Amino acid sequence: MTEPVAETAPRRLTVFLVDDHAMFRAGVRSELGAHVDVVGEASSVAEAISRIQAVRPDVVLLDVHMPDGGGRAVLESIRRTHPQVLFLALSVSDAAEDVIGLIRAGARGYVTKTISPDELAAAVRRVADGDAVFSPRLAGFVLDAFASRPDVPVADPELDQLTNREREVLRLLARGYAYKEIAKELFISIKTVETHVSNVLRKLQMSNRYELSRWAADRRLV
Amino acid sequence: MYRPRDHRIVAGVAAGLARHLGVPVLAVRIALVVLLGFNALGLLLYAAYWAVLPQEARGDEQPAGRDLSALAPFAAIGLGVVLLQALVFDDQVATTVGWMIAVIAVGAGVIWHQSDSSRREQGADYNIASTPWVAAIVSENDRRSFLFRFIGGGVLVAIGLIGVVAVYAPDNSISAVFNGVIFAFVGLAGVGVVVAPLLWRTFGQLRAEREGRIREQERAELAAMIHDQVLHTLALIQRNSADIKEVQRLARGQERSLRNWLYKPTASPTERFAAALEQAAAEVEDTYAITVETVVVGDTQCDDRVAALVAAAREALVNAARHAGVQTVSLYAEVEEDELSVFVRDRGAGFEIDGVAETRHGVRGSIIGRMQRHGGRAEIRSAPGDGTEVRLMLPVTRESVTAGKEQAR
Numbered sequence: 327m328t329e330p331v332a333e334t335a336p337r338r339l340t341v342f343l344v345d346d347h348a349m350f351r352a353g354v355r356s357e358l359g360a361h362v363d364v365v366g367e368a369s370s371v372a373e374a375i376s377r378i379q380a381v382r383p384d385v386v387l388l389d390v391h392m393p394d395g396g397g398r399a400v401l402e403s404i405r406r407t408h409p410q411v412l413f414l415a416l417s418v419s420d421a422a423e424d425v426i427g428l429i430r431a432g433a434r435g436y437v438t439k440t441i442s443p444d445e446l447a448a449a450v451r452r453v454a455d456g457d458a459v460f461s462p463r464l465a466g467f468v469l470d471a472f473a474s475r476p477d478v479p480v481a482d483p484e485l486d487q488l489t490n491r492e493r494e495v496l497r498l499l500a501r502g503y504a505y506k507e508i509a510k511e512l513f514i515s516i517k518t519v520e521t522h523v524s525n526v527l528r529k530l531q532m533s534n535r536y537e538l539s540r541w542a543a544d545r546r547l548v
Numbered sequence: 549m550y551r552p553r554d555h556r557i558v559a560g561v562a563a564g565l566a567r568h569l570g571v572p573v574l575a576v577r578i579a580l581v582v583l584l585g586f587n588a589l590g591l592l593l594y595a596a597y598w599a600v601l602p603q604e605a606r607g608d609e610q611p612a613g614r615d616l617s618a619l620a621p622f623a624a625i626g627l628g629v630v631l632l633q634a635l636v637f638d639d640q641v642a643t644t645v646g647w648m649i650a651v652i653a654v655g656a657g658v659i660w661h662q663s664d665s666s667r668r669e670q671g672a673d674y675n676i677a678s679t680p681w682v683a684a685i686v687s688e689n690d691r692r693s694f695l696f697r698f699i700g701g702g703v704l705v706a707i708g709l710i711g712v713v714a715v716y717a718p719d720n721s722i723s724a725v726f727n728g729v730i731f732a733f734v735g736l737a738g739v740g741v742v743v744a745p746l747l748w749r750t751f752g753q754l755r756a757e758r759e760g761r762i763r764e765q766e767r768a769e770l771a772a773m774i775h776d777q778v779l780h781t782l783a784l785i786q787r788n789s790a791d792i793k794e795v796q797r798l799a800r801g802q803e804r805s806l807r808n809w810l811y812k813p814t815a816s817p818t819e820r821f822a823a824a825l826e827q828a829a830a831e832v833e834d835t836y837a838i839t840v841e842t843v844v845v846g847d848t849q850c851d852d853r854v855a856a857l858v859a860a861a862r863e864a865l866v867n868a869a870r871h872a873g874v875q876t877v878s879l880y881a882e883v884e885e886d887e888l889s890v891f892v893r894d895r896g897a898g899f900e901i902d903g904v905a906e907t908r909h910g911v912r913g914s915i916i917g918r919m920q921r922h923g924g925r926a927e928i929r930s931a932p933g934d935g936t937e938v939r940l941m942l943p944v945t946r947e948s949v950t951a952g953k954e955q956a957r
Binding site: 420440462463465466469470497500501502503 | 803807841843844845846877878880882893895937
């Protein structure tokens with residue numbers, strides 16, 4: 327959730343870029359400049375941690391792979407000290423391990439670098455509003471991760487199991503539907519769709535790590 | 549444990565031992581010299597430690613100079629011990645010891661050189677440079693010297709064996725022959741001591757070389773891939789930079805192929821459902837210069853019916869690419885226990901399904917008809933301005949798979 331805004335004028339979102347490619351940072355900065363305030367950039371894990379703690383942006387656009395460690399290190403470190411900072415992973419990699427790993431560490435969404443500027447701006451806004459951003463591919467990974475599970479309730483069904491409704495929402499997301507279209511398709515409100523998606527994200531972050539390793543092993547077998 | 553560079557007389561074995569054990573260097577040296585009396589055990593030990601112990605890493609400071617004069621007393625004591633032994637025991641033992649010392653001295657000389665390879669650079673300090681024939685024996689740099697050493701070793705062994713026969717054959721007694729065999733073994737052991745470190749080092753070099761070759765091969769493979777694909781694509785992009793569609797098509801194809809190369813385990817498109825779908829999507833991407841966002845959940849074996857499903861999905865993708873007028877089409881496929889489903893969605897122009905002429909066979913024949921022939925079904929949802937979604941469903945139970953095949957024939 328965003329912090330309560332003190333000023334009366336509608337405040338522009340502050341965004342921080344973490345990416346080791348200067349050219350990519352410059353590109354994103356110019357693309358997002360019209361919509362949000364890009365308040366800082368960092369090209370390494372250490373630099374990102376110290377700068378983010380100093381600037382305290384609303385949203386951090388986080389690269390997954392960096393030379394001196396993953397974006398995950400930044401994420402875990404900042405979340406310990408500044409839990410109000412929100413993270414949106416922005417990566418060239420769409421490997422399942424990277425995506426699921428970052429979401430589990432606490433990123434609020436995951437988009438790939440091929441995303442269009444408008445979609446990226448919308449994604450940043452949605453993350454800032456407290457929602458999750460699921461790309462179709464991410465939805466596919468999540469379905470994959472939970473697909474092989476039997477439908478019998480497990481020890482903590484609240485935590486590990488996706489409800490049928492959440493599954494439906496994810497399927498539509500994976501099929502390329504927008505939230506608005508999902509709401510229309512399922513005869514529910516957009517707000518409900520967002521709630522479902524946020525719940526999925528929460529479950530993904532909280533479900534145990536054995537699941538992930540087992541799932542990875544399963545995938546290699548398939 | 550290591551052999552230090554300072555405080556050494558010959559190779560630093562005694563100094564290293566003393567440092568490791570925490571006793572005075574002199575004590576270790578005297579012990580080694582006294583051990584010389586027991587069938588040259590001291591010399592054997594020294595040679596063994598010399599071969600095994602690594603030399604101390606070269607420090608910044610200049611090591612203390614080696615003074616060979618310190619060797620003299622030990623040599624004298626050693627000589628004394630050996631002579632004493634020769635006097636106490638009978639001549640034969642003394643002769644054996646003499647031979648062993650000779651053999652081991654040669655071995656030690658070679659080991660000295662091979663274990664202190666750093667010396668070769670500063671050869672002026674040693675006699676090697678001034679005596680080329682020594683260098684010919686001990687240096688391992690070229691094939692000729694290796695051959696020379698090999699022949700020399702063989703000659704030594706032969707001379708040793710001839711010596712054994714010459715000395716002991718006239719006696720013609722069993723014990724003499726037995727002694728001769730022992731003598732021969734000692735000689736062979738000496739040769740072994742000489743050769744073993746050399747072999748060990750050769751194996752090490754071979755291993756390192758093989759690892760290097762593997763690394764080099766991987767690098768070459770990567771370089772070849774980048775050259776064949778990335779560089780050519782970049783060159784094409786530069787030449788076609790005005791044609792945005794072409795640039796996008798090239799970049800997309802390149803991205804996909806790199807991604808596959810980096811992350812994807814390879815699967816044959818004729819065997820696996822997911823691979824077949826991805827290949828179809830890739831073909832459409834390349835042909836029509838659009839992006840197909842492919843998401844496949846689960847995977848299964850391919851058979852005739854699954855291939856038909858893939859073909860129908862491909863047709864749906866082609867239709868979307870040709871008629872929707874958009875850059876991105878979504879392809880989602882899910883493998884469930886009882887059903888395979890594929891969704892092709894675009895946000896393009898859309899159309900009135902009822903308005904499609906009966907004579908147009910693309911949708912009716914290639915998608916709906918094909919699915920029906922294989923026991924599946926297809927739905928098309930479309931509205932002008934709202935995009936199109938093609939839904940393909942194929943039930944898969946064991947029975948239906950067989951039935952579908954029979955039906956198809």
